[in-house]
Amino acid sequence: MPSDSNTPIAELKRQVLAMCRRKGWGDENGVQNPQHVAMAMTVEMSELLEHFQWLDPADVDRLLSGGDPARVALIAEEFADVMMYGLQLADALHIDVTEQILRKIDIVDRRMPKPNEPKR
Numbered sequence: 625m626p627s628d629s630n631t632p633i634a635e636l637k638r639q640v641l642a643m644c645r646r647k648g649w650g651d652e653n654g655v656q657n658p659q660h661v662a663m664a665m666t667v668e669m670s671e672l673l674e675h676f677q678w679l680d681p682a683d684v685d686r687l688l689s690g691g692d693p694a695r696v697a698l699i700a701e702e703f704a705d706v707m708m709y710g711l712q713l714a715d716a717l718h719i720d721v722t723e724q725i726l727r728k729i730d731i732v733d734r735r736m737p738k739p740n741e742p743k744r
């Protein structure tokens with residue numbers, strides 16, 4: 625079964641583009657207007673946030689301990705929507721997801737040293 629441990633990001637990009645082509649979205653390759661994709665991504669992010677609205681600390685503890693699988697399933701669905709638009713944005717703008725995430729990790733590591741740790 626496909627999972628994070630055995631599926632390259634390129635394969636996810638390919639499958640999202642194939643879905644767009646099947647649905648007739650975007651150009652002949654399934655690439656959508658990145659402006660529209662970025663806006664849609666924000667809408668999906670709001671849908672994701674709705675599942676966290678007004679949670680009290682006990683609710684968060686239940687989420688973290690696996691005590692609310694129904695809510696986690698709803699969160700996972702919205703997370704997938706956000707990520708699918710992210711992959712579409714990456715495709716439209718020829719962004720290499722791995723390269724950019726590793727680059728940002730390096731930037732954050734350099735910019736935000738731990739307390740009492742010298743800056744790299």
Ligand SMILES: [Mg+2]
Pocket residue numbers: 668671701702705
């Ligand atoms: Mg959604």
